[in-house]
Amino acid sequence: MDVVKTEIKRANESTLLQMEQAIDGMLRGIERISVEISLNKPIADFTHATSPLSDSDHYELFEIANALRVYKLANEFIEQIYVRYENSDTVISPQERMDSRSLFSLLQHREDVKSEEWNDIFDSRYTRAYTPVLYEADGKPVRSVLYARSIALHNPGQPSDVILIVIKDSKLLENIRPAEGSSVVVMDENNRIIASSDDHSFASSLDYGRMKEERGLTYEYSDSGELAVSHTTSAVTGWKYVVLTPAKVYNQKMEYTKNLIYVSIVLCLVIGGFVTYFFMRMNYSPISMLIRSFSGKVGVPFDGNSNEYSYLERAIDSAFHEKEEISKRLKRHNDVVRSHFLAGLLKGRVESSVPIHDSLAAHDIEFGSSDYAVLLFYIEDYGKYGDADGNVEDASKKRLLHFFITNVVEETSRENNRAYMVDMDDSLACILNFRQDDPERNAGELMRIAESTKDFLYRHLQVRLAVAISGIHGEIFAIGQAYQEALEALEYGMVLGNGETTNYSSLKQSELESAMDGYYYPLTIEQQLINFMKTGNYEKSQQLVEVIFRKNLENASLSVPLAKCLMFDLISTMMKTVEDMNAINKAMFMEQSNPVDRLMNCRSIREMKAQLLETLGQACTIIESSRKRDNQLIDQVIAYVQDQYRDENLNISRIGERFGLTPSYLSRQFRDQTGEALLDFINKTRLQEAKRLLLEKKRPVNEISRAVGYADINTFNRIFKKFEGITPGKYREMN
Structure with missing residues (x-):
């Protein structure tokens, strides 16, 4: 009986703890909301x-x-x-x-x-x-x-x-689940029933004054019999949370426990051995089921080779972490709304139904003057937070860096300006409102903020930023235009990849100049680059590429559209050269280098230059090694023809089978290396021996024809006349 009472007491205490946490938490939330309303x-x-x-x-x-x-x-x-x-x-x-x-x-x-x-x-x-x-x-x-x-x-x-x-x-009490047979009651200091899970029949005998301790267990008598009364006191309202358990529940539990003991003894005697064996084999099943449940609901994948208890710890930590994140997101609700408004302001989407100044006040945004500009910050290299290539996949690290950048920019701007930061896709935008109406000073402020932020992030975190600055505009509705200018400047800086802060004002002047001049990449230079690559001359190819980039970038005046055209032209040149490679070299080069994807993924001209030089080196190496292999192959083919020319079945297909090559590829390689068709070389080799035999004048022409590999005398006569200009008989008479 004591065991059953202890069990029910423990269940009641658990229910009380659940009630206290749930109801007090709810009431604290309501009081916080009331404070927010009052303020x-x-x-x-x-x-x-x-x-x-x-x-x-x-x-x-x-x-x-x-x-x-x-x-x-x-x-x-x-x-x-x-x-x-x-x-x-x-x-x-x-x-x-x-x-x-x-x-x-x-x-x-x-x-x-x-x-x-x-x-x-x-x-x-x-x-x-x-x-x-x-x-x-x-x-x-x-x-x-x-x-x-x-x-x-x-x-x-x-x-x-x-x-x-x-x-x-x-x-x-919506989410409170008391033990079977029990009921829960909430009372205030005036002995009033605030809420109850039943019809108050048990609660009518309760007295707030008799429950003096903050928590405890007492026994009461009512018309329904003896009751076990477990209670605790709310730290928020002073209410009593009470769990009532009738004595009959104890008896039911007792009977149930006795019957369960009898059944368990019988089962142990009958199938004890089998159960023992079964559970020895299946003792891992509960943990496995728990892990599968966590894997499906918590979202933390389980690696079969890892420790199960460590996984459970991580899964539970993940669940608590998710709960904390939800709380943080709720707290950040106001910031999210403001960020959404600022993003709409940057993109030119402002609700016309609400005056702009009312919207600014509602989002706690205050502008002190009518001069605005936009700065864009893009992380090019994540420094100590990134991998070997300067990139980062962990979203939390990206958010942390964005937090650092936001704080640095706001701190740098606070003294002389008002700055509002907002995430825009992969970059951070800063709406800067100047305190003073001084265009020259404000332009200097923009550059100071950009350079100070870049310098701080690089010195402390080795993070490299690309920064773009818009022009200065004199009304709030021009912020959208300023954002577009900053985007254009950012794109320009990233394409050129010079690592400098890009100012839209200077960008427009450079675009005007570059639009008149175009870019340097004439057809003669392109053909020279193709020829150098085909011959495997990497040194000359490298020198020519250096000249192309130096002439286009030395004044940093190339516009974004022209820079992209130059990038596409260089990719086109590379593809022309690859297409002219033989099948084996082309397949080897495409497999090892994958040049198209590497060049198309380049974000800047300087990055393309590095990739292009690396690809050039790989292509020239393959072409040079291929030329050496082809020379050895041709020597072997010549020796084979000189040894087998007497065979009537000797032809290009048979030679290709001998060396494991297709007839077309073999013919093309032979012509490229010797300047002569392979079939002509076979005929000349045969005719050279035929002329020697004709001069001996010991054997008839038809026998000589067969001796040098021609089964048909007419074919021999035709080919002899094609190369010598006379028939074999005439050649014998003349010599």
Whole structure:
């Protein structure tokens, strides 16, 4: 019996802990929201409004209703929010506006609530209390809890305006699951039942005064029999959270335990050996199931070779970390909204229905002058946070670097300007508002901020930034144009890859000059580069590429469109040369170098130069080694022909089979290396021996024809005449 009681006590304590954490957490959240509402400027300012309300008052009420709607959505336990203003007899909620009389018809104090306590809520200068009420919802009174808090916290002379938050009592215990047969009750200091999981039949015998300790276990007697009463005290409201367990539950548990023991003994005797063997084999199954469950729900993959307990620890840490991240995202809600507004301002998407200055005030943005500019920061090399190539895949490291950049820029700009940072795709944009109307000084400020940020990030983190600066504009609606200018300048700087801060003002001048001059890459230079590559001359190819880049980049005046054209021209030249390679060399080169992808993935001309020189070196090496192999091959083919020319079946196909080459490839290589067709070489070799035999004048012509590899005398005569200009018989007569 003691074991069962201990078990039920432990279950009750667990339920109490769950109630305390859930309900106190909910109430703390509601109190935080009430504080935010009381500190909301439009809500606090409306306390001065009086009847009758003006048009501006009605507009402010519309804004207050929108704000209350947001606060209500922020906490799922809130049933309704009202703000009562005494001066104007106005009650505003997220859905409607009413007067105090209408409010009191919706909120009625319960019979166990004294009238004095109810009136104090609305008449006191400072109110902060929880009170049970009947709230009319869908035409029916619903038991609820009313949290009241005064708006004016520090000024006794303010009217007794109050924030009222309604919570249905069913919400308090919505997620509480007491042990089977038990019930839970929430009581306040006045011995009133705030919420209960049953019909109050057990709770009617409870007395708040007898539960003096903060938490404990007592036994009570009621009409239903003996009850075990476990309680704890809320640190927020002083309420008692109570779990009631009837004595009959103990008896049921006891009977169940006895029967379970009898069944267990029988099972152990009958199948004990089998169960022992089974669990020896399957003792890993619970952990395996737990791991599979975590893998599917937590999202942390399990490596079969890792330690299971370490994985479980990581999975649980991941779950807690996710919970913390959700809390942080909620806290960052205001920053996210402001970032969204600033992003819309940069992209020229501003709501015309709301005045721009009202939008700025709503997002806590203050501009001190009418001069604006935009800076863009792009991370080219992540330094100590990146891999060997200066890149980084970890999103948290990227966010951390963006946080560093944001802080550095804001700190650098704070003294003389106002800076607002916002993430824009892969870059960070800074809207800079100047305090003084001095164009020359402001232009210097832009460059100072850009260079200071770049220098700080490189010195401390080895991070390299590409920075682009827009022109300075004299109105807020030109921020979108400034952003487009900064984008164009950033693209220009990244294509040229010179690592310098790019100013849009100087960019426009350089584009004008480069548009008139074009870029340097004439056809003669392109053909020279192709010829050098075909011959495998890397030194000459490298020198020519250096000349091309030096002539195009020495004055850094090449525009972005022309720079891209130059990049595409160089890729085209590389592809022309690759296409002229033989099949084997081309396949080998494409497999080893993959030049197209490497060159197309280059983000700047300087990066393309490095990749182009590396690719040139690989191509020239392959071509040079191929030429050496081809020379050896041709020598072997010549020796084979000189040895086998007497064979009537000797032809290009047979020679190709002998060396494992296709006839077309063999013919092309032979011609490229010797300047002569392979078939002509075979015929000349045969004819040279035929002429020697003809001069001996010992054998007839048809026999000589067969001796040198011609099965048909007519073919021999035709080929002999083609190369010598006369027939074999005439050749013998003349010599």
